[in-house]
Amino acid sequence: EAQVTQNPRYLITVTGKKLTVTCSQNMNHEYMSWYRQDPGLGLRQIYYSMNVEVTDKGDVPEGYKVSRKEKRNFPLILESPSPNQTSLYFCASSNRGSGANVLTFGAGSRLTVL
Amino acid sequence: AQTVTQSQPEMSVQEAETVTLSCTYDTSESDYYLFWYKQPPSRQMILVIRQEAYKQQNATENRFSVNFQKAAKSFSLKISDSQLGDAAMYFCAYSPYNAGNNRKLIWGLGTSLAVNP
Numbered sequence: 064e065a066q067v068t069q070n071p072r073y074l075i076t077v078t079g080k081k082l083t084v085t086c087s088q089n090m091n092h093e094y095m096s097w098y099r100q101d102p103g104l105g106l107r108q109i110y111y112s113m114n115v116e117v118t119d120k121g122d123v124p125e126g127y128k129v130s131r132k133e134k135r136n137f138p139l140i141l142e143s144p145s146p147n148q149t150s151l152y153f154c155a156s157s158n159r160g161s162g163a164n165v166l167t168f169g170a171g172s173r174l175t176v177l
Numbered sequence: 178a179q180t181v182t183q184s185q186p187e188m189s190v191q192e193a194e195t196v197t198l199s200c201t202y203d204t205s206e207s208d209y210y211l212f213w214y215k216q217p218p219s220r221q222m223i224l225v226i227r228q229e230a231y232k233q234q235n236a237t238e239n240r241f242s243v244n245f246q247k248a249a250k251s252f253s254l255k256i257s258d259s260q261l262g263d264a265a266m267y268f269c270a271y272s273p274y275n276a277g278n279n280r281k282l283i284w285g286l287g288t289s290l291a292v293n294p
Contacts, residue, residue, distance in 0.1 A: 094280055096279075096280070096281070103286065104286075105268075105284045105285065105286045105287065106268070106282070106284040108279075108281050108282075111278075111279050111280070111281065113278040113279075117278075119278065119279065121279075121281065122281075151220065153222060155222075157280050164210055164272040164280040164282065165212075165224065165227065166224075166280065166282065168221065168222035168223075170219070170220065170221050171220040171221065171222075173220075
């Protein structure tokens with residue numbers, strides 16, 4: 064089944080404890096992206112990657128890092144999480160040739176930082 | 178900057194009835210894409226329907242159809258024969274045609290749809 068897989072789905076952590084949210088897609092998509100979803104703010108893009116070793120900032124990159132060492136994986140790293148990073152996170156991917164910028168989303172990761 | 182506005186935070190519909198969700202957007206581009214995504218309680222973001230701005234014909238997917246008014250920059254979603262499983266948050270989203278390296282979607286804040294039995 065073609066899908067984007069995120070882990071963990073739920074995580075409660077404490078301020079300053081480094082964590083990584085993994086994202087993997089099995090569709091051989093070139094493009095991958097991370098969004099965060101917050102009430103009243105909608106979905107905002109954190110980082111995106113057009114291909115292996117090519118990443119760039121989205122609208123709200125502060126406090127996050129990403130890497131794209133393999134085509135299928137695009138982990139989101141929070142080096143020193145803070146409570147304002149409590150949010151619902153989505154990973155999404157797209158094929159270069161899919162047209163219409165159709166994104167396939169993961170199931171979301173609910174992160175709480177205490 | 179492009180923006181997407183959904184003016185109805187909440188709506189409700191009776192099962193088997195028809196409901197229309199509104200979306201307006203602002204852009205100076207002539208070519209772009211518009212989307213409706215559904216987010217049920219499971220939180221999964223599911224594509225409902227998409228529309229290419231250069232196509233005059235309104236997109237349709239089974240019980241879901243859109244009313245695309247390019248001049249008015251309006252993109253409403255009509256759900257016919259509403260079912261209990263249609264209860265969800267619905268998001269309208271915009272993407273420029275030539276997105277370059279970033280296929281970012283610009284999102285509205287969503288409309289929460291309740292379906293009453």
